Amino acid sequence: MISEALLEVIQELAEIEDRMERFEFIFDLADEVLELPVDDWTETNRVKGCQSQAHLEVRIENGHVHLRGGADARLVQGLMGLLALGMHDQPLEVAQAMTVDHIKEAGVLNSLTPSRSNGVRTMFDMVTTKLEAMSDGE
Amino acid sequence: MVDASDFPILSRKVNGKRLVYLDNAATTQKPQTVIDAMNQYYTNSNANVHRAVHTLAGEATDGYEACRTSLKSWFNAERVVMTSGTTEAINLVAHGWGRANLREGDAVVLTEMEHHSDIVPWQMLSKERGVELRYVPVLDDMTLDMEAYEASLPGAKLVCVVHTSNVLGVRNPVEHIIEQAHAAGARVLLDAAQGAPHTRIDVTKLEVDFLAVSAHKMLGPTGIGCLTVKEDAFAEMAPFMGGGDMIDQVTVEGSTYQDNEHKFEAGTPRIAEAIGWKAAMDYLEGVDLDAEHHRLLNIARWTANALRELGCTVYGRHDDLDSAVVSFLHPDLHAEDMAHLLDAQGFAVRTGHHCAQPLLHRLGISSTVRASFYLYNTMEEAEGLVEALTTVLERFGGSA
Numbered sequence: 001m002i003s004e005a006l007l008e009v010i011q012e013l014a015e016i017e018d019r020m021e022r023f024e025f026i027f028d029l030a031d032e033v034l035e036l037p038v039d040d041w042t043e044t045n046r047v048k049g050c051q052s053q054a055h056l057e058v059r060i061e062n063g064h065v066h067l068r069g070g071a072d073a074r075l076v077q078g079l080m081g082l083l084a085l086g087m088h089d090q091p092l093e094v095a096q097a098m099t100v101d102h103i104k105e106a107g108v109l110n111s112l113t114p115s116r117s118n119g120v121r122t123m124f125d126m127v128t129t130k131l132e133a134m135s136d137g138e
Numbered sequence: 139m140v141d142a143s144d145f146p147i148l149s150r151k152v153n154g155k156r157l158v159y160l161d162n163a164a165t166t167q168k169p170q171t172v173i174d175a176m177n178q179y180y181t182n183s184n185a186n187v188h189r190a191v192h193t194l195a196g197e198a199t200d201g202y203e204a205c206r207t208s209l210k211s212w213f214n215a216e217r218v219v220m221t222s223g224t225t226e227a228i229n230l231v232a233h234g235w236g237r238a239n240l241r242e243g244d245a246v247v248l249t250e251m252e253h254h255s256d257i258v259p260w261q262m263l264s265k266e267r268g269v270e271l272r273y274v275p276v277l278d279d280m281t282l283d284m285e286a287y288e289a290s291l292p293g294a295k296l297v298c299v300v301h302t303s304n305v306l307g308v309r310n311p312v313e314h315i316i317e318q319a320h321a322a323g324a325r326v327l328l329d330a331a332q333g334a335p336h337t338r339i340d341v342t343k344l345e346v347d348f349l350a351v352s353a354h355k356m357l358g359p360t361g362i363g364c365l366t367v368k369e370d371a372f373a374e375m376a377p378f379m380g381g382g383d384m385i386d387q388v389t390v391e392g393s394t395y396q397d398n399e400h401k402f403e404a405g406t407p408r409i410a411e412a413i414g415w416k417a418a419m420d421y422l423e424g425v426d427l428d429a430e431h432h433r434l435l436n437i438a439r440w441t442a443n444a445l446r447e448l449g450c451t452v453y454g455r456h457d458d459l460d461s462a463v464v465s466f467l468h469p470d471l472h473a474e475d476m477a478h479l480l481d482a483q484g485f486a487v488r489t490g491h492h493c494a495q496p497l498l499h500r501l502g503i504s505s506t507v508r509a510s511f512y513l514y515n516t517m518e519e520a521e522g523l524v525e526a527l528t529t530v531l532e533r534f535g536g537s538a
Contacts, residue, residue: 019153075478
């Protein structure tokens with residue numbers, strides 16, 4: 001079961017028909033992700049394949065997922081916000097219930113294949129792979 | 139301008155809006171005649187080329203070789219080797235000519251303006267053979283440093299230069315570059331992926347040794363391009379891909395190769411694509427490219443000025459011979475965000491480093507938004523782009 005916050009946002013997005021309004025909505029989600037200060041942007045937390053500079057840090061504390069991120073493109077930062085709504089401060093099993101299809105439901109990206117230069121799929125895969133590795137290590 | 143209705147894709151809608159396609163420096167749209175020619179080949183003439191004696195094979199061979207004939211005529215070329223595109227054409231020079239003629243300590247001259255496809259093959263060869271690479275810098279006015287170029291020539295065996303920049307639209311002084319290179323004893327490879335779609339290039343008149351071109355940037359299909367080669371340079375080349383179709387005789391002891399261009403076209407070639415490209419060349423024969431160049435350059439100049447008025451930085455100068463490419467950035471909105479928001483309004487533009495990272499590094503940026511115009515684009519579309527961008531900046535400009 002995905003987080004309630006993510007569910008609410010997906011329902012709100014479903015009611016927005018105008019594509020520009022969708023972008024506005026996603027841009028506003030940028031504030032939902034805890035800021036990863038530029039000084040903490042490292043090669044380890046860099047999201048590879050992004051045209052923009054994008055960095056995402058993922059940790060597990062007391063069985064809950066913690067995300068911090070930052071990007072210079074507002075859309076990427078907004079999609080990080082969507083990711084945060086689904087994962088940040090959530091138990092591992094709730095965070096892992098989020099799939100790339102939930103990002104698709106934002107309806108702003110034409111393609112979420114790994115080869116696309118927007119890197120959003122890479123960002124999602126990066127988080128889920130890390131969560132998997134961390135949960136295996138627990 | 140050409141009739142936009144010749145291009146079926148241009149009548150479609152994107153995100154509920156009429157498509158305005160301004161990503162022509164990446165690839166151009168195809169006229170119905172190109173689509174029909176390829177469809178006709180697969181429907182009626184599909185066969186492998188060159189050896190079988192049956193009727194279909196004859197039709198396929200004629201269709202494939204007609205493309206080469208058309209290209210030889212278009213570029214006034216002595217030799218035309220069919221490739222998968224500009225990238226393979228450049229790699230063919232690196233491997234087919236470079237390996238046979240470059241030794242440790244020899245120099246190859248490149249420029250900071252090159253597309254990655256004219257940098258990476260040379261870096262690979264440099265690593266393999268110890269060839270020295272010399273890069274001609276780009277000046278603040280976004281032209282090549284010609285003094286540095288001339289200084290780079292002593293000891294150089296090859297000069298590789300882009301005819302027209304895919305980022306800036308700047309058309310380099312290729313006549314002068316070739317003349318200087320030849321005077322210094324170096325051969326010249328021109329990357330004409332962006333130049334060839336906009337102007338007729340006569341390789342014999344230019345005396346250029348190698349010219350690399352892609353079909354898909356000049357109304358033809360993807361997956362095919364060519365390398366034109368001067369006869370004396372052709373004689374210095376050795377095949378780097380072995381296989382069927384390129385041989386004369388094969389025995390268990392060894393093989394001999396064909397004498398002509400087939401020597402560099404191992405395996406079944408891109409037959410449908412060649413037939414499509416021929417149809418594209420036929421279409422272009424009916425276009426006054428000089429008149430179109432001036433029309434499109436005027437559109438690009440108008441767009442560049444309008445964007446500057448909106449606070450954008452425009453990268454390029456739009457001189458008389460430059461192509462209709464407008465690369466720009468706005469301080470309040472990331473290039474990627476801008477491209478997404480323009481797409482939402484039906485405008486297809488490019489964003490990113492355009493496979494020219496050394497150039498962007500020189501300009502101190504990591505990406506641009508790029509609008510590139512071609513035969514079917516209009517001033518009204520440029521006005522629409524500026525209007526859409528104005529809307530984007532009003533609505534989103536402050537939020538970045």
